[in-house]
Amino acid sequence: MSRIGLGTLTWGRDTDEHDAADLLKTFWEAGGTLVDTADVYGDGEAEYLLGRLMDGLVPREDLVISTKAGSVPDPDRRFDGSRGHLLTALDASLARLGTDHVDVWHVHAYDPATPLEETLQALDIAVGSGRVRYAGVSNFCGWQLAKAATWQLAVPGTRTRLASTQMEYSLLQRGVEREVLPAALDLGIGLLPSSPLGRGVLSGKYRNDSTPPGSRGASEHLAPFVAPYLDDTASRIVDAVTTAADGLAVTALQVALAWVRDRPGVAAPIVGARNAQQLTAALSVEALSLPDEICRALDDVSAPVHRYPDHDWSTL
Secondary structure, eight states, X not given: OOSSEEXXXXXXXXXXXXXXXXXXXXXXXXXXXXXXXXXXXXXXXXXXXXXXXXXXXXOXXXXXXXXXXXXXXXXXXXXXXXXXXXXXXXXXXXXHHTOSOEEEEEEOSOOTTSOHHHHXXXXXXXXXXXXXXXXXXESOOHHXXXXXXXXXXXXXXXXXXXXXXXXXXBTTBOGGGTTHHHHHHHHTOEEEEESTTTTTGGGTTTGGGOOOTTSGGGSTTTHHHHGGGOSHHHHXXXXXXXXXXXXXXXXXXXXXXXXXXXXXXXXXXXXXOSSHHHHHHHHGGGGXXXXXXXXXXXXXXXXXXXXXXXXXXXXX
């Protein structure tokens, strides 16, 4: 699997078929394999578009397709992890994708209204039936991930071991380092960081209060997604990334992406590029390794406050 994944959050909505085709072809020609989608992206249009492109542009067998199920358009519930919903959603995903299996299938989020063992049984059924090769979870906090993984490990050979967890992770959002990442490392679960560029903010495009036309920050439905990372704390981190980039003669995007790619436990960051030019810039990070002193400086400027119980009480 490639060390950078291609995300499709905006496909079928902000990204049309022409741009999606350019993105997928550029990704494939650069040796990219992991393409991440979900049944709710573009209300199903992202999967449908990916299926159409695999039909004629890129061979299905060259790609590692990851999709998700569990999000529902119900403001009172939001997530449905029931066996019935998940398996029905999987069949619908396969139909849109035009394939008989997905390589990785994630439960999109934890559903407190459904017993966890029922949710996990859906993964076992999906893998056992051949419709899914590997299973994972997304947006589970530390105890939820540990509980799910331990339940699956309790009956080896019968239950499907969790292979991955997809979580937001970047220099602007390091919350997974408290509990999720230590759990994933201990359990042998690969982390797939989403929004590794801090929802686009770490590229430096929003510096000095600017909002470039065509950016997510200028999009009516994505501006609230970007807004939390436009505060003073984020600004200091972006300045540090830009300074490091200038010193290395690379871009801020490359520095931010290389940092998260090389964190312990990370399998492949998922990049949601808007066009082939952005994607090519992201893929060029393959050849970049950040010097230790740069990593330490970025760690320091972006370090979240971790106290008890993450650290022993005697060190407080």
